[in-house]
Amino acid sequence: METKDIILELRTKHNLSQDELAEKVFVTRQAVSRWENGETIPNTETLKLLSKLFDVTINTLLGSPLDLVCECCGMSMKDTDIGHEKDGTFNEKYCKWCYAEGDFTMDFWKQYGELGGKEKFEEFKAQLIHEFNTLLHIEGLPMVESLNVLSGDYINLEYTLPNGQKVKFLDDNASYLGSQLECEFGGDRCFGIAANMDFLLVCTYEENGENPELVVYKKR
Numbered sequence: 001m002e003t004k005d006i007i008l009e010l011r012t013k014h015n016l017s018q019d020e021l022a023e024k025v026f027v028t029r030q031a032v033s034r035w036e037n038g039e040t041i042p043n044t045e046t047l048k049l050l051s052k053l054f055d056v057t058i059n060t061l062l063g064s065p066l067d068l069v070c071e072c073c074g075m076s077m078k079d080t081d082i083g084h085e086k087d088g089t090f091n092e093k094y095c096k097w098c099y100a101e102g103d104f105t106m107d108f109w110k111q112y113g114e115l116g117g118k119e120k121f122e123e124f125k126a127q128l129i130h131e132f133n134t135l136l137h138i139e140g141l142p143m144v145e146s147l148n149v150l151s152g153d154y155i156n157l158e159y160t161l162p163n164g165q166k167v168k169f170l171d172d173n174a175s176y177l178g179s180q181l182e183c184e185f186g187g188d189r190c191f192g193i194a195a196n197m198d199f200l201l202v203c204t205y206e207e208n209g210e211n212p213e214l215v216v217y218k219k220r
């Protein structure tokens with residue numbers, strides 16, 4: 001799509017008249033009309049205002065959305081996934097789950113951020129992968145190759161102990177590094193792994209986390 005169509009579409013989606021949009025980004029109605037006719041495109045300062053107003057990146061406004069990858073967790077990001085600074089502008093380096101209102105959301109990432117940022121974080125990830133692959137020796141668990149940042153409320157499964165007691169090990173409000181892996185022997189159960197600075201956890205479960213069983217919870 002071209003800038004003119006994108007602006008028209010976003011303006012319509014936000015139920016704004018040309019006049020109203022013009023007022024919000026400090027231009028005349030004629031300027032908005034010229035953008036939408038394809039006669040001109042907004043200048044850099046106005047693009048920034050439009051980006052903030054419509055919550056899309058400048059690249060999207062210019063018709064060439066970037067192929068962005070979060071430097072923290074590695075997920076590929078659409079505009080709606082990108083993190084924000086305190087003033088509402090985008091920080092295109094990080095996704096919104098890793099970075100919000102000008103700061104990292106994850107405690108362990110924050111700590112590593114203070115120690116030296118991304119490299120230290122990658123080192124930490126590599127260390128955890130190494131530990132999963134060398135310390136646990138779990139039958140059927142394939143080699144771990146990557147870990148993603150996962151939100152606690154998403155992976156905090158409830159296990160039933162042999163005595164019938166139900167337990168959870170994670171904190172819904174924390175984030176962990178983890179992954180889901182197919183069992184090497186096939187079958188309908190897969191492995192879930194999760195870790196942070198303090199522990200490694202391996203469990204198995206059926207589709208959608210049903211009938212989870214804890215395999216290992218190991219302090220680091």
Ligand SMILES: [Zn+2]
Pocket residue numbers: 070071072073074075094095096097098099149
């Ligand atoms: Zn991220």
